[in-house]
Amino acid sequence: MLALAVILLLGGLAFLIGRWRGAALAPAGGRIGAVHSRPVYHGAYVALLALAPALLVLAAWGLFGGAVIDERVLSALPTDARPLTPLDSGAFMNEVHGLANGDFAAAFNPDTARAVPIYQQMRREGDLATLLLAVALLLAGGLWAISQLKPAFRARNRVEAAVWLALLLASIVAILTTFGILLSLVFESLRFFELVPLSDFLFGLKWSPQTALRADQVGASGAFGALPLFWGTIFIGAIIAMLVAIPLGLMAAIYLTQYARPRVRRVLKPVLELLAGIPTVVYGFFAALTVAPAVRQLGVALGYADASAESALAAGLVMGVMIIPFVSSMADDALMAVPDAVRDGSYAMGATRSETVRMVLVPAALPGIVGGVLLAISRAIGETMIVVMAAGMAARLTLNPFDSVTTVTTQIVALLTGDQEFDSAKTLSAFALGLVLFVITFLLNIYALRVVKTYREAYE
Amino acid sequence: MSPARPLLREPTDWSAAALRVRLARRHRSERLFRLAGLGALLLAGLFLAFLLFTIIRDGASGFRHSEVAVTVTFDPQSVRSGDYVGLMQRSARALPVAGDVVSEGAWVALREAVAADPALVGQTRTMWVPARSSIDLLAKGKFDLAQPALSRGVSDADVAAWRALAAAGRLRQGFNLDFLTGSASTSPELAGIWGAALGSLLTLAITIAIAFPVGVFAAIYLQEFAPRNRWTDLIEVSINNLAAVPSIIFGLLGLAVFLNFAGLPRSAPLVGGLTLALMTLPVIVIAARAAIGAVSPGVRDAALAVGASRLQTVFDHVLPQALPGILTGTIIGMARALGETAPLLLIGMRAFVADVPHGLAAPATVLPVQIFLWSDDAQRGFIEKTSAAIIVLLLVLVLLNSLAIVLRNHFERRA
Numbered sequence: 001m002l003a004l005a006v007i008l009l010l011g012g013l014a015f016l017i018g019r020w021r022g023a024a025l026a027p028a029g030g031r032i033g034a035v036h037s038r039p040v041y042h043g044a045y046v047a048l049l050a051l052a053p054a055l056l057v058l059a060a061w062g063l064f065g066g067a068v069i070d071e072r073v074l075s076a077l078p079t080d081a082r083p084l085t086p087l088d089s090g091a092f093m094n095e096v097h098g099l100a101n102g103d104f105a106a107a108f109n110p111d112t113a114r115a116v117p118i119y120q121q122m123r124r125e126g127d128l129a130t131l132l133l134a135v136a137l138l139l140a141g142g143l144w145a146i147s148q149l150k151p152a153f154r155a156r157n158r159v160e161a162a163v164w165l166a167l168l169l170a171s172i173v174a175i176l177t178t179f180g181i182l183l184s185l186v187f188e189s190l191r192f193f194e195l196v197p198l199s200d201f202l203f204g205l206k207w208s209p210q211t212a213l214r215a216d217q218v219g220a221s222g223a224f225g226a227l228p229l230f231w232g233t234i235f236i237g238a239i240i241a242m243l244v245a246i247p248l249g250l251m252a253a254i255y256l257t258q259y260a261r262p263r264v265r266r267v268l269k270p271v272l273e274l275l276a277g278i279p280t281v282v283y284g285f286f287a288a289l290t291v292a293p294a295v296r297q298l299g300v301a302l303g304y305a306d307a308s309a310e311s312a313l314a315a316g317l318v319m320g321v322m323i324i325p326f327v328s329s330m331a332d333d334a335l336m337a338v339p340d341a342v343r344d345g346s347y348a349m350g351a352t353r354s355e356t357v358r359m360v361l362v363p364a365a366l367p368g369i370v371g372g373v374l375l376a377i378s379r380a381i382g383e384t385m386i387v388v389m390a391a392g393m394a395a396r397l398t399l400n401p402f403d404s405v406t407t408v409t410t411q412i413v414a415l416l417t418g419d420q421e422f423d424s425a426k427t428l429s430a431f432a433l434g435l436v437l438f439v440i441t442f443l444l445n446i447y448a449l450r451v452v453k454t455y456r457e458a459y460e
Numbered sequence: 461m462s463p464a465r466p467l468l469r470e471p472t473d474w475s476a477a478a479l480r481v482r483l484a485r486r487h488r489s490e491r492l493f494r495l496a497g498l499g500a501l502l503l504a505g506l507f508l509a510f511l512l513f514t515i516i517r518d519g520a521s522g523f524r525h526s527e528v529a530v531t532v533t534f535d536p537q538s539v540r541s542g543d544y545v546g547l548m549q550r551s552a553r554a555l556p557v558a559g560d561v562v563s564e565g566a567w568v569a570l571r572e573a574v575a576a577d578p579a580l581v582g583q584t585r586t587m588w589v590p591a592r593s594s595i596d597l598l599a600k601g602k603f604d605l606a607q608p609a610l611s612r613g614v615s616d617a618d619v620a621a622w623r624a625l626a627a628a629g630r631l632r633q634g635f636n637l638d639f640l641t642g643s644a645s646t647s648p649e650l651a652g653i654w655g656a657a658l659g660s661l662l663t664l665a666i667t668i669a670i671a672f673p674v675g676v677f678a679a680i681y682l683q684e685f686a687p688r689n690r691w692t693d694l695i696e697v698s699i700n701n702l703a704a705v706p707s708i709i710f711g712l713l714g715l716a717v718f719l720n721f722a723g724l725p726r727s728a729p730l731v732g733g734l735t736l737a738l739m740t741l742p743v744i745v746i747a748a749r750a751a752i753g754a755v756s757p758g759v760r761d762a763a764l765a766v767g768a769s770r771l772q773t774v775f776d777h778v779l780p781q782a783l784p785g786i787l788t789g790t791i792i793g794m795a796r797a798l799g800e801t802a803p804l805l806l807i808g809m810r811a812f813v814a815d816v817p818h819g820l821a822a823p824a825t826v827l828p829v830q831i832f833l834w835s836d837d838a839q840r841g842f843i844e845k846t847s848a849a850i851i852v853l854l855l856v857l858v859l860l861n862s863l864a865i866v867l868r869n870h871f872e873r874r875a
Binding site: 063066067156160163164166167168169170171172173174175177178180181184185187188247248249250251252254255256258259268271272274275277278279280281282283284285286288289290321324325352353354355357358375378379381382383384385388389409412413416417430431434437438441442445446449 | 695
């Protein structure tokens, strides 16, 4: 932190010197065009050449320095104090770090206490060496840049080239993220499918990852059949939630676009959007604490004696309400995109408003509405907190909405929180579930976006 | 005038009974349809109102707490040895009630009192200390005392203790400052949100520091400079898709890349901020592109005409005009990031931190995750804490969104 502040301060100084030198290039009373670039670009050029290498050095030390120090500390210890396995050395060094930072009051393992002074010394020396190197690079880069400044020097073009590079890099981040998601999911999933065959995972009916204590039991026990999870996800997200969200969202959009006066629309639309702004954890809490008991009572009243406290219906209902504004705004856009001539034509034929909506507008806007519904489904099946808090953990294939079911996202959270041993099939299966979820939502999104786009173009 | 042609059919008799019936039916279905539309909106509005009502009903009491008056003799022996726990226990035992009525953490109040006023040592004072959760809830009327002891969730002994305390005038209610300034605790009466709020702040600071510059730069490139080719299409598809990818997938990405591959610390605001930055980035890019695209082409042409370079045109002339739109989009993205829970669970930001987070790399939790953890807690006292924390979170979100609306209106009027 201190090193970074020093470097940035020196970089600011380099900027000021560069700007001053740039300003001094212009002869007093000389022609405006005598110097190619404005002083500020000279300053920026000097600062750029001074800061870039120094910051790179600092970043490299920040990223890899810890590992280098740890390795050297371990090799500096006498052999009898060294941890035996790589796993032990991880825990060993964690304790050393904690002791050195003052997080731990006393050493649990007496050997770590011996490593602490070595660690602290190496950390000090490493930090100092890095800072010195960075300052040296900063001075070299800055001085070299200053030596280049001449009236004809194209400082602006050089600085702009750097900005171009930054713009390009920033736009590539989105692609890198997509590939990062894909690679990490595929890579971990492949390791999972080495332990569990793909067909068992996709079509198996039994899901109980808790029994997989040892990797060699997994394949035999067949406890990673994800079909009940897929069903639970579809049941809650694509069926129950949509039974709530599609009629309500569509009717709300129809009322807002066709019936409501502008003033009413201005009041009601933000209210609907408020529903979309509430964090999902709040919906989850509401579903678990208020809706689920009511649904259970309803189940009991309907003669279903062992209605579960956590039910597909409770989670699906609340999720449906959460999705309403999403469906409604997509339907709103689709209805508004239908040309007025179509509507006026229908009115001219003597149709009432509702007849126009039902027989002309909705059919005309159908592709847009369907696209919106697909996006809504994609959002519902990827939604996590509501189902984690209200849907339960029981993986079962059931058509009864009062039963507890579990979903892909619920299981991902359950598998990856709490005590996790790395590289076990249990942990890796979460990534396989994530991959399935990503692929499905990706296909839904791409398809829906394309439908919506071609539909809009058709009317433009 | 041309000769009248013979009519092909008789003119419709609109006053005929059959047609009147048909028209009435059509008008009725029109009214029903209209009512259905209004009903859908009202249903959604009612749900929202009911949700807010239950949260406020359960949570409002979370901002108050009950205190018990305990007579404490600050004997020098206990103070010197720092045995405030024992001092508290001895003092509480002298209360005219049976059983525990003060909070496990009540001794902290004694320590703070002595630290604030060392002259207390050797004196006897009446101290108001936090009551235990069940007493607190009884005082707030959270239990239905008409029910039998087994099903009402509180023991007869506690009810008797509460009645005795109240009768002795040793119970009062006050504003629960501990809730706003405290951190996570296993005792509901001591739990506070400050630690989680600070964790949220640190996490969002990282998110905005990364997502804002990268998002705006990406938007500038795509909107102003990108050539129309396959590469640009790929970037656009990526961004549009990332905006719709489930948030939990970003959690898996953070776990695999930042924690397992790069070896960054678990539970840290640094990793949470990075993960949320990747999630918020597409939102900012899309908003910024719309804002930049809405700037009149005349501005660009004028700047280019007087000899500005393309980058000078964008940074000095287009960007300032697009800034309100960009900021609005950024605030909305930040509001979404602030309410996000699932990805942060996966990177371990559910740490129990009984203190405020110490830095960007130290274990921390955030407000929504704290809400989730409390909602999972079986202790009855956490229900009101969860609801109260939700009230705070919603208030912050309302503030953020109002800021976005004010910003938009302000600049729209000026433009």
